[in-house]
Amino acid sequence: MTxxxxxxxxxxxxxxxxxxxxxxxxxxxxxAIVGESGVGKSTLLNCxxxxxxxxxxxxxxxxxxxxxxxxxxxxLLRREKxxxxxxxxxxxxxxxxxxNVALPLLLLGQHNNGRVAQMLADVGLHGLGARLPQQLSxxxxxRVAIARALVHKPALLLADEPTGNLDPxxxxxxxxxxxxxxxxxxxxxxxxxxxxxxxSRADRVLHLSNHGVTA
Numbered sequence: 001m002t003x004x005x006x007x008x009x010x011x012x013x014x015x016x017x018x019x020x021x022x023x024x025x026x027x028x029x030x031x032a033i034v035g036e037s038g039v040g041k042s043t044l045l046n047c048x049x050x051x052x053x054x055x056x057x058x059x060x061x062x063x064x065x066x067x068x069x070x071x072x073x074x075x076l077l078r079r080e081k082x083x084x085x086x087x088x089x090x091x092x093x094x095x096x097x098x099x100n101v102a103l104p105l106l107l108l109g110q111h112n113n114g115r116v117a118q119m120l121a122d123v124g125l126h127g128l129g130a131r132l133p134q135q136l137s138x139x140x141x142x143r144v145a146i147a148r149a150l151v152h153k154p155a156l157l158l159a160d161e162p163t164g165n166l167d168p169x170x171x172x173x174x175x176x177x178x179x180x181x182x183x184x185x186x187x188x189x190x191x192x193x194x195x196x197x198x199x200s201r202a203d204r205v206l207h208l209s210n211h212g213v214t215a
Contacts, residue, residue: 001155083149098129
């Protein structure tokens, strides 16, 4: 699925978060976005998903102009075509691992049919489906988040600092799982990261500053 960002700008009051950001992500491409703290990397990622608003420019996802859609229409598009991996995991503590991973299928009205168990096995969490999130390590929780983001086979995966809270060895394991799964599903991947090690694995690295984005 193609993602096109054209001349996107966003301000908080009089302060520009970013200006005139233009980029395109091809189907199946892995793009990393790097930049200093405070330049709006996470905000840009949220705009790509239609989770945040912007002041000018456009975001087109699978041919759909997100700016022209209602909140409900954007939510439905995200539910069907986008997976999101957050730095803080955002798993639900009262649900076990398998239930957390199954949430996108539940929202889409799709049957599990063993997909949750297969996804957990694919990210190295076989046999841990009945555990609660508080019984897992940080690296395991991030793999739960990856499994949840990919279980419904989205065309686009957006990942916000998925290794930011992890030690280097665990971070490498998480990146292995993330890349392997997106490649297997043929999904595009946009990764926001401070990690040079993570960014070095991308097909293309873009640098975001207050004045735009450069290769």
